[in-house]
Amino acid sequence: VEIHGANHYLIHQFVSRHYNRRQDEWSKPYKYPLAVVDEVLNTVRKFADKDFIVGYRFSPEDPEEDGIKMEQTKELLGYLSSKPLDYLHASLMDIHSKTREGKYEGKTRIELIREWIDDKIPLVGIGSIFNADEALDALNTGVQFIALGREILLDAEFIEKIKEGRTEDIISYFDPTREDNHNLPPNLWKQFDNGFY
Ligand SMILES: Cc1cc2nc3c(=O)[nH]c(=O)nc-3n(C[C@H](O)[C@H](O)[C@H](O)COP(=O)(O)O)c2cc1C
Known part of the structure; x- marks a missing residue:
């Protein structure tokens, strides 16, 4: 099971301040994603075989001005890395893409993400891998796995x-x-x- 916390779907909408305008306890950006993670992991522990794996996919940076920034992703990854998840998956259109703005502007997102996860959980990278050389370049960013969409x-x-x-x-x-x-x-x-x- 991959918990889909990316690409503007429901979980993403709780994390991003652009969408999350709530005034209640769910206004806290990580409360909902972490509640989903706990619920899924508890259910898996209860009902699934030992080799059943659970990952979490996230979008590291939003285009919207008040959307998710890399600074916030660092925080989210801090929480996620402490969970017994089997992998994390950074949703990117180009695995080598650079941070758009803020403190980490110009730095390669996947490298920052790797640094922040610090090998606590395997990382999946994705984005614009269309041939064998690009697959190698992608693995050379240090991610443990690559995923393929269009290719x-x-x-x-x-x-x-x-x-x-x-x-x-x-x-x-x-x-x-x-x-x-x-x-x-x-x-x-x-x-x-x-x-x-
Ligand atoms: C036909 C198609 C449908 C997709 N649908 C979704 C989707 O429903 N949800 C999602 O999060 N990403 C979706 N994506 C994005 C991919 O998961 C992936 O992140 C993106 O295409 C970048 O990887 P790539 O360069 O290997 O294609 C879709 C991509 C393609 C090509």
Whole structure:
């Protein structure tokens, strides 16, 4: 189970002051995410097998002026790192992206996040990894795992091709002339064709 604390979904809306305008006890930005984490972990402890893993995905920095900043993410990670979670997952569109503003402006987000988690919990990185070299560059940021979004849709055999040394066969770009190329369901193919990619 991955608890989805990222990308402007419900948990994110409690963490971000841009959304959380509450006046009650839930106005505290970390109360809701930590309550969800505790509830999920308790349920897993009670009902799941020992090897059942639970992660937490977070968005480190918001575009909104009063949204989440890296300073706040440092605080959140302090709380999350003390929980018996199996991994943390930083939601980024580019794993090498830099902090937009504030005290950490210009610093690579994933490196800050790694430093703050301090190897207490494995970290998953994601964002704009489309070929084997980019996967290596991403792992060289020091994250324990990388996740793939668009690339695994463009080429579902990405991992097998790397394992088999066929990195030159990896399909790294969307080809609008080849509806058969990516094995995408028609509606998703249309989304890519409309420029989602
Ligand atoms: C078709 C598609 C749908 C996505 N849907 C979601 C979503 O529902 N929730 C979410 O948090 N992220 C969603 N994402 C974002 C991905 O989880 C990922 O963070 C992002 O695409 C960056 O990784 P990538 O460069 O490997 O694609 C989606 C991405 C794609 C391509």
